[in-house]
Amino acid sequence: MRYCARLAASAFVALIAPLSAEAQQPLEIRSVERVQSCWDRGDGVLTGRGLEIDTAPSRRTGWTVPRGAANVVTLENNGPPDQRLDIVFVGDGYTEAELPLFRAQVDAQVQALFQIEPFKSYRSHINIHRVDVISNESGVDHDPTLGVLRDTALDMGFWCQGNSDIERSLCVDSFKARSYAALAPGDEHVVALANSTKFGGAAFFGTLISCVSAASSSPHATLHHELGHSLFTLEDEYATGGPAVYSGPEFARNNISIHDETTQTQLQTKWWRVMGQSLPGFDGPTGAYEGARYSRLGIFRPSPNSMMRSSARPHNLIGLQNGVVALNRFDGDPFPLIDDVTQPFLGEFVGHDHEFFVTPLHPSTHELTIWWQLGLDVIPGQTGTTVRLCELQLQPGEYTLIVKLRDDTPWIFDEDVRQQNLFSNWAWRIIIEDQPADRTADGVIDFDDVLDFVVDFRSQDASADLADPAGVLDASDVLAYLDRFTSPCP
Numbered sequence: 001m002r003y004c005a006r007l008a009a010s011a012f013v014a015l016i017a018p019l020s021a022e023a024q025q026p027l028e029i030r031s032v033e034r035v036q037s038c039w040d041r042g043d044g045v046l047t048g049r050g051l052e053i054d055t056a057p058s059r060r061t062g063w064t065v066p067r068g069a070a071n072v073v074t075l076e077n078n079g080p081p082d083q084r085l086d087i088v089f090v091g092d093g094y095t096e097a098e099l100p101l102f103r104a105q106v107d108a109q110v111q112a113l114f115q116i117e118p119f120k121s122y123r124s125h126i127n128i129h130r131v132d133v134i135s136n137e138s139g140v141d142h143d144p145t146l147g148v149l150r151d152t153a154l155d156m157g158f159w160c161q162g163n164s165d166i167e168r169s170l171c172v173d174s175f176k177a178r179s180y181a182a183l184a185p186g187d188e189h190v191v192a193l194a195n196s197t198k199f200g201g202a203a204f205f206g207t208l209i210s211c212v213s214a215a216s217s218s219p220h221a222t223l224h225h226e227l228g229h230s231l232f233t234l235e236d237e238y239a240t241g242g243p244a245v246y247s248g249p250e251f252a253r254n255n256i257s258i259h260d261e262t263t264q265t266q267l268q269t270k271w272w273r274v275m276g277q278s279l280p281g282f283d284g285p286t287g288a289y290e291g292a293r294y295s296r297l298g299i300f301r302p303s304p305n306s307m308m309r310s311s312a313r314p315h316n317l318i319g320l321q322n323g324v325v326a327l328n329r330f331d332g333d334p335f336p337l338i339d340d341v342t343q344p345f346l347g348e349f350v351g352h353d354h355e356f357f358v359t360p361l362h363p364s365t366h367e368l369t370i371w372w373q374l375g376l377d378v379i380p381g382q383t384g385t386t387v388r389l390c391e392l393q394l395q396p397g398e399y400t401l402i403v404k405l406r407d408d409t410p411w412i413f414d415e416d417v418r419q420q421n422l423f424s425n426w427a428w429r430i431i432i433e434d435q436p437a438d439r440t441a442d443g444v445i446d447f448d449d450v451l452d453f454v455v456d457f458r459s460q461d462a463s464a465d466l467a468d469p470a471g472v473l474d475a476s477d478v479l480a481y482l483d484r485f486t487s488p489c490p
């Protein structure tokens with residue numbers, strides 16, 4: 001059993017309106033969040049913008065997911081849900097007869113997802129589930145034109161269900177989508193596919209949902225971009241859709257900045273560490289390029305082009321780093337790099353005769369860096385997945401044995417980010433009561449150790465009392481020491 005402090009998964013931002021003095025009205029519960037909508041303006045470069053809207057109207061109506069409402073299938077099972085990033089596909093506007101279409105579209109999305117980085121290399125960190133949501137009618141709202149309404153399970157619709165002046169803004173009722181996704185074994189992230197050929201998409205920052213039109217001209221590139229928002233917490237890097245000049249404050253998200261290269265470097269902020277760097281296969285070189293987040297001037301982006309700027313581009317180095325971090329977060333699991341390990345955490349082990357192991361979770365490209373410590377001291381030469389305590393020749397005493405693991409991927413350039421997200425450790429309490437074969441504690445088992453035993457034996461020292469009966473030094477203690485001398489690990 002893992003010792004996992006799982007965090008509550010509720011991502012809803014519930015705003016409860018304050019009651020006026022005389023009011024006895026019911027509380028108004030809203031789920032307001034930022035929704036990002038972007039689309040290809042025709043030349044590959046994206047345009048669009050973000051909205052603040054209540055994405056969960058069904059929450060106020062007391063709606064609940066019907067029992068036994070949907071078949072759930074795990075398409076990609078790489079480990080226990082609390083130790084993996086679980087992505088759930090739900091569909092809207094698919095009648096029962098159209099479920100084969102939905103399944104084929106999900107399969108194609110999954111296949112395309114694992115062809116791009118960092119999903120490809122970190123596939124072992126991800127589970128994929130599919131919930132076969134059945135709608136009464138085929139298609140989604142406001143398709144092909146505003147005002148066309150359909151009776152569907154998740155209330156998906158263009159024009160963000162009438163909440164937006166952006167036709168391509170394809171929204172879902174986040175409460176319904178999340179409720180269906182909760183039928184899956186794990187549901188950190190949700191992808192809602194709309195049964196439509198009309199281009200559209202959206203990313204929900206609060207409820208962690210990506211919406212995609214399943215049969216538009218570029219459904220895969222759309223999903224990759226939306227996941228850049230909702231999963232990798234990236235802002236848009238294109239320069240249209242908002243005021244031409246931005247003059248507001250600095251942004252919280254790390255892939256845009258009001259500061260140019262010189263100022264970022266002076267302030268040591270945003271992506272200053274990686275200025276000038278490139279990696280094959282990713283957009284770059286990294287610099288501060290003016291024009292991002294809907295404005296042509298006043299906001300800088302990290303690369304000339306990128307997935308957050310154009311359709312079907314790779315990530316730049318900032319997007320890549322954010323992605324690696326996102327694919328290493330599993331429901332708040334405090335030991336994300338550890339798949340299995342000698343239990344329990346801080347468990348007490350008495351004597352030399354124990355072997356400790358750790359099974360790391362690593363990407364397909366490389367093993368993790370592993371080292372073992374006794375307290376603060378690194379144990380020389382121990383960089384594998386197991387340690388035999390007898391081989392350490394510990395003198396009597398109490399110790400804390402620690403294994404530490406780190407993902408040294410070059411896709412992380414900020415060592416603080418690595419330390420916070422791609423580092424893990426596990427510890428045990430060790431109590432050694434007997435002398436080891438290396439009695440002189442000089443790191444080698446040799447004749448000096450035999451002499452040390454003989455001296456202790458002749459002086460009736462308790463440290464030479466190795467065998468039963470206890471309290472009596474006799475030939476059995478000598479034989480016990482010789483056993484330990486010839487084979488320190490039994």
Ligand SMILES: [Zn+2]
Nearest residue numbers: 036037038236
């Ligand atoms: Zn976008």
